[in-house]
Amino acid sequence: MNSLKLKVDLEQLYVLNEFIEEHYPNKDMTLKLIVEEIFVNIVNYSNAEYIIVNVESENYLTIEFIDNGIQFDPTLKEDPETPKSLDEAQVGGLGILLAKNYADEITYTYENGQNHLKIIKKVE
Numbered sequence: 001m002n003s004l005k006l007k008v009d010l011e012q013l014y015v016l017n018e019f020i021e022e023h024y025p026n027k028d029m030t031l032k033l034i035v036e037e038i039f040v041n042i043v044n045y046s047n048a049e050y051i052i053v054n055v056e057s058e059n060y061l062t063i064e065f066i067d068n069g070i071q072f073d074p075t076l077k078e079d080p081e082t083p084k085s086l087d088e089a090q091v092g093g094l095g096i097l098l099a100k101n102y103a104d105e106i107t108y109t110y111e112n113g114q115n116h117l118k119i120i121k122k123v124e
Helices: 011-021 029-047 096-100
Strands: 004-006 053-058 060-067 106-111 114-120
Touching: 004 011, 011 029, 011 053, 029 053, 029 060, 029 096, 060 096
Parallel strands: none
Antiparallel strands: 004 053, 053 060, 060 114, 106 114
16 A cells, blocks of 8 residues: 645645555546546645545555544435536536545545544446
8 A cells, every 4th residue: 555645725626636646556547536526626725734545556546535624424415406407507516426436435434633534446
């Protein structure tokens, strides 16, 4: 397993993307979308002091986000109604839904004052 500790800063998304690309060189845009949505939500809403990202790749790619912010289980968040057209679409609110739809599995635990969000995606 490879680990990276990040500051809670949107600028760190570039570092995170390079880290994942280094350990899993794939051009899967859905994976990049999942990583971006989860990371941005943690930065914007968690009040965390740090984010740790663990990456493991075997038959599945596992990305675990760990932060010490406000306890929040995105797997329990009710899915918003999707807009019927681009004209009805609003910015924000669909990130967790997209992550749920594109990942093969998402699990959440809260342990020792930390959120642990694990995303599993099949590796081609």
